[in-house]
Amino acid sequence: QVQLVESGGGLVQAGGSLSLSCAATGRDFDNILLAWFRQAPGKEREFVAYITRVGATTVYADSVKGRFTISRDNALNKATLQMNSLKDEDTGVYFCAGSYSRRYDLARMDSRYAFWGQGTQVTVSS
16 A cells, blocks of 8 residues: 655745645555646646656656646655746646556546545635
């Protein structure tokens, strides 16, 4: 089992930056596919980015490509989502998720993830 805890959310002006952290406890962190999802008010949860086990591959939603960077440090059991050039539409609750799945072709689907954090609120004001 893996437990995930997000931190780092907050209020930021449009154009600003925030760095979200996902701290993991439990075993096999380096065997977990990690992703970030977000949910805006009144909308469904959507994929933001994922990173493979040793960080060799990262994939982003088109809406955040070039602005967000996902990374991980397996020695520290930690993942990070660096968010730059934030826009109003980036507002939402951000979730860290983990999966033992190796079906990277399905990794944008939240149903593939068994482990979830509680979420952290990001609010971007214009």
